[in-house]
Ligand SMILES: Cc1cc2nc3c(=O)[nH]c(=O)nc-3n(C[C@H](O)[C@H](O)[C@H](O)COP(=O)(O)OP(=O)(O)OC[C@H]3O[C@@H](n4cnc5c(N)ncnc54)[C@H](O)[C@@H]3O)c2cc1C
């Protein structure tokens with residue numbers, strides 16, 4: 001089986017994220033890193049590969065983004081991916097979720113994966129939805145927020161069938177268990193695993209693993225369907241959130257004193 | 273005409289509260305656009321009267337589709353069929369998990385623009401503008417649609433359910449075809465409740481614990497504090513610790529948990545992710561204890577304590593007890 005993992009480069013957690021007030025696009029200067037939620041997707045792929053219930057030939061990291069996004073791919077490879085694919089093209093810049101998902105689906109199509117894994121959200125975009133968009137374009141079943149996933153090699157399938165997944169996730173009314181035939185697109189929740197740290201050797205070797213840089217036309221993306229100007233959702237303005245009186249903050253230095261302050265605060269509001 | 277198609281999630285014979293909110297919102301917006309709001313329900317044998325009841329929230333028509341319940345892709349098929357056979361300019365979803373998946377799939381199917389986590393929608397010049405907070409709610413983007421159909425996915429509790437005083441909706445059966453991908457998923461178990469059945473919705477004081485409690489036993493600190501408050505107090509949790517099996521699902525606050533508004537909500541070791549915030553932000557008094565001064569929860573708490581909960585909670589419990597006894 002072949003697994004593709006979608007990964008994204010995002011501003012580092014320590015960088016204050018801002019939008020450019022003239023375009024509504026994210027200001028992407030400053031330190032960047034692999035989207036932390038994607039490390040769970042890579043780990044999930046590695047656990048399937050190492051688990052041995054089905055043979056995994058390859059784990060391929062795939063991203064769409066500017067030149068600097070190769071660093072996210074290097075990180076993905078240092079965490080275990082065998083090689084990576086980078087869709088890099090000015091034509092896709094500024095794409096909305098739907099257009100991004102379309103371009104990623106086209107990039108994935110070339111790879112014919114049996115399983116596509118994603119993170120539950122990107123730390124900057126926070127759309128939670130790329131997986132469902134990608135699945136629709138690939139005509140594959142999909143599920144998001146999966147926190148347990150078992151691969152079941154299928155006896156009922158003739159050789160060549162890739163089996164199925166048994167997935168668990170929390171939805172509106174409690175936990176659901178869903179059986180999904182492969183190939184499929186799965187977004188994993190951050191409770192699915194504890195991602196490993198890359199070894200120094202893996203970090204050093206990451207740049208030597210194969211990296212395929214492709215353009216929109218290489219993967220058959222229709223340029224009329226991508227980019228900021230062709231996106232169906234159009235950013236027309238921004239405003240600040242409603243002002244809220246800042247809360248009181250206590251730095252705990254002397255815990256006895258801190259607790260006295262909390263009690264006084266609660267007492268004043270008749271909460272005791 | 274510019275009609276709005278609203279997804280109505282239902283479970284166990286009742287319509288989801290966020291879907292009722294979306295129907296009310298859709299009816300209001302459709303009226304401003306000079307159209308109607310129609311609701312779509314999918315399931316195995318959806319009761320006619322359940323569908324018709326959406327009329328009292330402003331839906332003129334309720335489309336009922338037969339299909340497997342609890343999964344998104346059959347709904348993408350059904351909603352796409354309804355949209356191709358009707359005069360719809362927008363599809364609207366209340367907050368929730370399935371709505372995100374259906375809305376995104378539908379956007380891909382129709383080549384439509386989509387905005388999610390929408391907190392407000394307004395009609396202007398015959399079009400809808402969706403307001404979407406971004407970057408941890410630090411800014412609100414305004415989104416319009418270029419595509420013939422625009423998809424709007426609300427944030428949890430963003431749209432209020434209001435009875436409109438209208439009579440029952442006209443119920444119509446919708447025929448549609450299941451796509452191959454929709455036939456490749458089977459729901460084996462739905463709505464499994466994990467852990468004890470606790471009640472947090474009625475509590476006046478909620479002590480909520482998150483990953484910062486460190487381990488399942490860490491909840492003892494929260495339970496002791498709740499006990500010290502006594503009376504109508506209870507312990508609640510984040511999804512992170514519920515998924516990890518530290519605390520029962522019934523105690524979870526947030527997007528896929530409960531929505532609460534106690535007199536006092538005290539968070540211990542909770543970062544304050546949007547999906548948690550949406551379930552508790554209406555609490556009267558919000559107190560947070562977190563060792564990270566940059567934790568998002570401090571942005572919306574009335575009293576924030578930057579410090580180690582392991583040091584603070586035991587002493588606070590003693591002090592609350594002492595105060596109560598005095
Ligand atoms: C579709 C979707 C639905 C979701 N639904 C929900 C939902 O219903 N409810 C929900 O809660 N979440 C939900 N989430 C998850 C949410 O995004 C967060 O992941 C989750 O709320 C984080 O939980 P947490 O605050 O316990 O953990 P973390 O984010 O890990 O935060 C732990 C905090 O504890 C602090 N801490 C650590 N040690 C100490 C100490 N000794 N003293 C003091 N502070 C300490 C840390 O500084 C940190 O801020 C959902 C996510 C998605 C994508």
Ligand SMILES: Nc1ncnc2c1ncn2[C@@H]1O[C@H](COP(=O)(O)O)[C@@H](O)[C@H]1O
Pocket residue numbers: 006007008035037038041062063064065100104117118119120121122123125126127128129130131
């Ligand atoms: N530009 C991108 N390139 C590759 N993967 C992406 C990209 N954007 C989002 N993803 C994937 O989609 C997931 C969900 O992102 P989002 O829908 O933006 O919250 C992320 O965790 C990534 O796995």
